[in-house]
Amino acid sequence: MSMNGELVLENHKKYNLQSWSKQAEINPIAMEKADGIYMWDYEGNRYTDMSSQLVNLNVGHGNKVIVDAIKEQADKFCFMSPGYAVESRGTLAKMIVELMPDNFKDGKVFFTNGGADANENAIKIARMYTGRKKIMSRYRSYHGSTFGAGNATGEPRRFPLEPGVPGFVHFFDPYVYREAIRFESEEEATKFYLAKLEEQIIYEGTDQIAAILMETITGSNGVIIPPKGYLPGVRKLCDKYGIVMICDEVMAGWGRTGKMFAFENFDVKPDLVSFAKGVTCGYVQLGGVAVSGKIAHYFDHNTLMCGLTYSGHPLACAAGVACVNYYKDAEILKNVEKVGTVLGEYLEDLKSSHPCVGDVRYIGLFSSIELVKDKETREALVPFGQDPEGIMSKIIGMLKARRFMTYSHENMIIIAPPLIITEDQLREEMDKVDEVLTEVDKLYL
Ligand SMILES: Cc1ncc(COP(=O)(O)O)c(C=O)c1O
CATH class of the missing domain: 3.40.640.10 (Type I PLP-dependent aspartate aminotransferase-like (Major domain))
Structure with missing residues (x-):
């Protein structure tokens, strides 16, 4: 049976209860296929998985072994x-x-x-x-x-x-x-x-x-x-x-x-x-x-x-x-060490160049960007447990518009790509984060 994207989405919204969500507000993408760090929707648009799904898909999609x-x-x-x-x-x-x-x-x-x-x-x-x-x-x-x-x-x-x-x-x-x-x-x-x-x-x-x-x-x-x-x-x-x-x-x-x-x-x-x-x-x-x-x-x-x-x-x-x-x-740990070093350097650059970045924390390919209103006071961009204006989901939406897929928690953006990601792939994606943070600096500080 083959289903087009619209029907897949309709069934999801009509019949699935989606985790941790207000059901009337969800708007998932219907994915048709996936390979390595990428996923494709039914229109053929390519998205990059920068969270390894729920930080579980370490070896990426479609691992034949x-x-x-x-x-x-x-x-x-x-x-x-x-x-x-x-x-x-x-x-x-x-x-x-x-x-x-x-x-x-x-x-x-x-x-x-x-x-x-x-x-x-x-x-x-x-x-x-x-x-x-x-x-x-x-x-x-x-x-x-x-x-x-x-x-x-x-x-x-x-x-x-x-x-x-x-x-x-x-x-x-x-x-x-x-x-x-x-x-x-x-x-x-x-x-x-x-x-x-x-x-x-x-x-x-x-x-x-x-x-x-x-x-x-x-x-x-x-x-x-x-x-x-x-x-x-x-x-x-x-x-x-x-x-x-x-x-x-x-x-x-x-x-x-x-x-x-x-x-x-x-x-x-x-x-x-x-x-x-x-x-x-x-x-x-x-x-x-x-x-x-x-x-x-x-x-x-x-x-x-x-x-x-x-x-x-x-x-x-x-x-x-x-x-x-x-x-x-596949010597995955070696890749984590190599690409993880690049990720760390990139995150440090983001921290020094963006007023909205209070802290970056990283180890291997496990990282988060903590967003603040003020670097000095460390006031979080959204207060703990609250985000009435949906600022963080808007920021995740800006990344999504660039086909960079991840999630946020409180005032933090999680970046944890599949451990098979290459240095070039990582750089291409992190440039998108830089662009989005420039918008955040302008819009929310
Ligand atoms: C640290 C940690 N422990 C436990 C769990 C729960 O795992 P599961 O969703 O497979 O029940 C998670 C899920 O994200 C987790 O991050």
Whole structure:
């Protein structure tokens, strides 16, 4: 069956409920095909994917290696329940454990369908292992929109779930740019945030807290990179008080930052790692929790009270095996390092040349541009949680008019292209950002 763009759009608007949107206001583009970093609508217009969809399509569209692996698995069988041993399931788990730090020797993987249930199950595992109930996570975070992950989430997407599950406690992020105090150094900032976190752990009851759950680098809330020493400091607090350290690598993992996992940038070893997105790049949906050896052993003789019909779906795992091999075979990390350096330089130029750019944050091909009304006061272009005039969607619209596709969050533009992007492609696209920011300077300051 072939459908023209108008019908595709009509069906979408009439029958689909689109995430996080006022349904009467949506105006999506009907896409007909996609290849690499590009997508084409039904009129043949080409768009560039500068957010890797939802920061998951790391290897771009149309990766033949992954598609062939899915076909090969589909020809054998599509589904076998979690209680059977399946080649793709076991192989992928082994590959993931081998990518983890040495405390994952004898570690294991519990597979899920995506990121939210990866965090749900990480939370459950930490609670079972410690016998404690409380989960601490940060305000500027997104961990998924199911009940547990949604309660761990700190930003406004948690509000529909509140009043929520008891025992979820939020703490402040090391968001140095937006802090009321101007620190002399990263180390000074780290000292401040760790002291505050320890104080809060004590107030919450040192023997009550099962886990601290953090995005290793906060993603959709603006690519907030922790200051030097912060994550090792949290690790120390976890060790001191017997708390499980969970790194949510759903967005930051799988090469996005130039390392396979973001925690590798910070010399830290988590106990549990939740992942999704880039493990299959969405070719088939998959997520999971990598569990350290020590915690995995606990479940040798204690029942793992976790389960999903589709845990370790054979098709998804086959896509995962091909995808994870592809990262290595295509030397994706090298490309991230090379093109990421160009992206960083470009962003710094934008910051110095545009009054509306307050801050730029970047690591690998993971970046955000924080827009302000005033560089000195750092007043955000739109206040937190509010944008009554729709300024940010207008800015995203200006980029869209140039066929540069991404999204915004609060006063930030997220730029996280597929990790296969070339330097020339990146430069061509970033020139469009420069043009749009020139308009923003004129229109909104
Ligand atoms: C850091 C992080 N954790 C968890 C999730 C939730 O993943 P999913 O949408 O696959 O449930 C996301 C989604 O964007 C995320 O960015």
